Amino acid sequence: MTTRITVDPITRIEGHLRIDVEVDDGKVSKAWSSGQMWRGIEKILVGRDPREAWTYTQRFCGVCTTVHAITSVRAVENALDLEVPVNAQLIRNIIQCAHAVQDHIVHFYHLSAVDWVDVVSALEADPVATAKLAESLSDWPLNGPHEMKAVQERLKTFVGSGQLGPFASGYWGHPAMKLPPEVNLLAVAHYLQALDVQNHANKVVAILGGKSPHIQNVAVGGVSNSIGHDAPSVLNIERLMLIKGFIDKLDHFVKSTYLVDVPAVGAFYLDWAGIGGGVNNYLTVPDCPQDTKGTLFDLPGGYIENGDINSLKPITTFDDAYFRDGVAESSKHAWYTGGDALHPWVGETEPEYTDFQDEGKYSWVKAPTFYSKRAEVGPLADVLVGVASGHEGYTTYLNKALDVLKAVSQNPDIPLAAVNSTIGRHAARAVRCAVMMDTLEAQWQKLVDNIGTGDLDTFNPPVFPKGEVKGVGFHQAPRGTLSHWVVIEDAKIKNYQAVVPSTWNAGPRDANDEIGPYESSLLDNPVADPEKPLEVLRTVHSFDPCIACAIHMVDTEQQEIVRVKAL
Amino acid sequence: MKHYAQKTLIIGMGNVLMQDEGVGVRAAEALVDRYLIPAGVEVVDGGTTGMELFEPMRQADNLIIADAVNTGAPYGSLVRIANDEIPAFFQTKLSNHQLGVSDLLALLTLKGETPQQVTIIGMVPHSLENRLGLTPEAAEGLEAMVQMLVDELASLDIDLEPRPRVRSGHWKREAEFEAAAGLVG
Numbered sequence: 075m076t077t078r079i080t081v082d083p084i085t086r087i088e089g090h091l092r093i094d095v096e097v098d099d100g101k102v103s104k105a106w107s108s109g110q111m112w113r114g115i116e117k118i119l120v121g122r123d124p125r126e127a128w129t130y131t132q133r134f135c136g137v138c139t140t141v142h143a144i145t146s147v148r149a150v151e152n153a154l155d156l157e158v159p160v161n162a163q164l165i166r167n168i169i170q171c172a173h174a175v176q177d178h179i180v181h182f183y184h185l186s187a188v189d190w191v192d193v194v195s196a197l198e199a200d201p202v203a204t205a206k207l208a209e210s211l212s213d214w215p216l217n218g219p220h221e222m223k224a225v226q227e228r229l230k231t232f233v234g235s236g237q238l239g240p241f242a243s244g245y246w247g248h249p250a251m252k253l254p255p256e257v258n259l260l261a262v263a264h265y266l267q268a269l270d271v272q273n274h275a276n277k278v279v280a281i282l283g284g285k286s287p288h289i290q291n292v293a294v295g296g297v298s299n300s301i302g303h304d305a306p307s308v309l310n311i312e313r314l315m316l317i318k319g320f321i322d323k324l325d326h327f328v329k330s331t332y333l334v335d336v337p338a339v340g341a342f343y344l345d346w347a348g349i350g351g352g353v354n355n356y357l358t359v360p361d362c363p364q365d366t367k368g369t370l371f372d373l374p375g376g377y378i379e380n381g382d383i384n385s386l387k388p389i390t391t392f393d394d395a396y397f398r399d400g401v402a403e404s405s406k407h408a409w410y411t412g413g414d415a416l417h418p419w420v421g422e423t424e425p426e427y428t429d430f431q432d433e434g435k436y437s438w439v440k441a442p443t444f445y446s447k448r449a450e451v452g453p454l455a456d457v458l459v460g461v462a463s464g465h466e467g468y469t470t471y472l473n474k475a476l477d478v479l480k481a482v483s484q485n486p487d488i489p490l491a492a493v494n495s496t497i498g499r500h501a502a503r504a505v506r507c508a509v510m511m512d513t514l515e516a517q518w519q520k521l522v523d524n525i526g527t528g529d530l531d532t533f534n535p536p537v538f539p540k541g542e543v544k545g546v547g548f549h550q551a552p553r554g555t556l557s558h559w560v561v562i563e564d565a566k567i568k569n570y571q572a573v574v575p576s577t578w579n580a581g582p583r584d585a586n587d588e589i590g591p592y593e594s595s596l597l598d599n600p601v602a603d604p605e606k607p608l609e610v611l612r613t614v615h616s617f618d619p620c621i622a623c624a625i626h627m628v629d630t631e632q633q634e635i636v637r638v639k640a641l
Numbered sequence: 642m643k644h645y646a647q648k649t650l651i652i653g654m655g656n657v658l659m660q661d662e663g664v665g666v667r668a669a670e671a672l673v674d675r676y677l678i679p680a681g682v683e684v685v686d687g688g689t690t691g692m693e694l695f696e697p698m699r700q701a702d703n704l705i706i707a708d709a710v711n712t713g714a715p716y717g718s719l720v721r722i723a724n725d726e727i728p729a730f731f732q733t734k735l736s737n738h739q740l741g742v743s744d745l746l747a748l749l750t751l752k753g754e755t756p757q758q759v760t761i762i763g764m765v766p767h768s769l770e771n772r773l774g775l776t777p778e779a780a781e782g783l784e785a786m787v788q789m790l791v792d793e794l795a796s797l798d799i800d801l802e803p804r805p806r807v808r809s810g811h812w813k814r815e816a817e818f819e820a821a822a823g824l825v826g
Contacts, residue, residue, distance in 0.1 A: 115658055117771055118772060122824065126815075132688075133658045136690045139688065228751075272695075276693050287685075
């Protein structure tokens with residue numbers, strides 16, 4: 075029997091991603107990924123001042139505010155061939171690294187751990203045994219029996235008073251939940267601690283960005299921070315040391331907790347290391363520029379095909395023609411006019427809504443391709459490209475995560491290829507978070523050193539020529555490759571396209587009817603209970619989706635989420 | 642100016658790029674444009690962010706959120722919902738990155754750090770086109786929302802003093818430019 079399951083958030087508050095799967099004999103046989111909201115927000119930029127574009131793009135998304143701000147100024151700088159002072163590059167790098175660390179921590183603990191952790195089961199845990207397990211894996215100071223007991227008491231208060239409160243809508247007791255009570259309790263403890271820890275990263279962003287949550291210090295040509303020794307508003311040694319304090323606290327949590335918890339939880343879900351593999355082509359762009367021109371980077375970029383890390387083709391500069399010429403987007407299965415894959419500089423966003431057509435158009439998200447191939451972007455791509463490039467951090471932390479996985483699961487034979495999976499994406503994100511942590515510390519040190527040489531420059535003023543210029547700015551964002559494409563005419567924006575990470579991953583079938591990364595990853599997923607398609611959520615969540623999440627209305631009208639239909 | 646011992650946080654929420662969706666941000670901006678904000682009271686442009694607001698919310702004794710809301714009421718309706726009337730729940734969602742107010746309140750509950758008083762001043766949006774300029778209904782609603790924010794503060798014994806000269810905030814100026822230049826997004 076075939077069952078069709080639609081997971082459709084319906085209401086605008088919950089967003090804009092709809093997943094349809096057909097299930098045969100308990101396994102997904104067909105999948106469709108559909109963006110349910112028009113993604114033409116870039117059109118608002120046409121006719122505006124390119125120097126102001128970043129204040130708008132910062133509002134594209136509620137999570138990646140800084141990400142879209144920095145990518146926008148890079149696109150305009152690229153169009154103008156404008157160099158950026160090293161201090162400005164480093165300050166931007168610190169902001170984006172801190173944001174990435176915060177984003178990865180929150181994604182795992184607060185947004186997707188509940189797919190794997192049965193919170194209610196933590197009540198049955200032995201706090202002493204939990205602490206013993208935790209202390210055997212890590213030196214994190216908040217793993218003791220006292221802490222675990224306190225967390226359990228707090229949970230008990232909730233459940234005992236009959237108000238399951240925040241946990242009422244979880245899939246507790248689902249047959250796919252496999253963690254022993256002690257591991258559940260450990261995860262709940264770190265969930266609560268991570269709420270405090272993530273704020274250290276926000277502080278770093280706020281100190282440099284001038285304002286929170288929307289940074290104010292970005293400018294086409296650099297940053298508006300001035301560097302000096304006395305005035306209170308400038309970036310001085312006192313502020314730099316304050317930032318360093320937050321960095322150190324974050325570092326301890328990421329390396330001793332996040333990087334340990336993911337493989338420790340994963341060890342109980344090893345079957346999920348064989349489920350959820352995507353298109354197996356990977357794209358990532360280089361980031362953390364070290365020079366004024368954007369030709370030297372701390373994080374490598376490149377493209378890998380068929381999961382073969384020896385196939386790496388590197389992307390090495392902000393001006394790299396290999397990246398610039400390879401990107402196209404098709405609307406054949408998206409609710410826009412046209413069907414051929416178009417380069418973003420000539421991209422069109424003219425809506426043509428049909429209805430949900432399985433074989434026709436079914437999404438507001440376009441299908442991006444890289445030289446006509448679908449590619450997954452995000453931490454998994456970053457890790458594989460990092461390892462393929464010989465980046466030391468990626469290799470070291472991947473091995474560290476694998477060691478924990480092997481130790482807890484007592485299974486010594488886990489191949490590298492297992493990362494192309496649902497649980498592998500979470501592991502890759504933890505590995506990347508550790509790499510971003512080291513990179514963050516390195517950017518801080520380089521900034522201090524560069525200021526020490528007497529270089530206080532932070533800004534080169536932009537000059538706009540008459541006529542048309544084009545640029546691309548890219549960024550290795552938490553969810554993957556982000557690129558902004560701008561066409562400027564007489565100092566005004568003529569066209570603007572943002573090819574966001576979730577477009578790469580969530581895109582529908584392309585001009586050649588090939589399925590995208592989400593759709594590919596869902597094939598053969600088990601579904602134990604069609605009414606509670608936890609497994610579908612697990613795989614989609616592993617990508618860390620972010621679909622035009624631009625609306626946050628409070629909604630007092632809760633509506634149906636999952637629809638099931640026998641075919 | 643008076644200093645208030647209790648911390649009161651006003652967050653304007655919503656997406657200014659989507660017309661009436663951004664009415665909460667525009668109302669918070671208008672509040673700062675027109676009134677002197679005393680020590681102890683903070684006004685934040687929250688946009689559509691989530692986790693970044695957790696720590697400021699947690700530090701607050703009183704939390705007031707101005708936002709577009711969907712209550713099922715007709716477009717342009719103004720609502721005030723407070724404390725237990727506000728849904729605090731984690732929602733099943735495909736996109737994890739939509740931590741809304743309800744989720745943040747749920748996290749505060751879990752931490753045992755819910756502000757004493759939580760109020761949402763909301764308006765049901767009329768149109769969500771890609772532009773800054775509000776619909777006439779929302780422009781009218783914005784005025785009412787500002788007054789509701791002033792009244793809400795007054796109920797907390799916080800009386801705002803009008804600025805000697807009214808300012809014009811960033812999004813107000815940009816919206817005026819959009820209208821003047823004939824840009825419709």
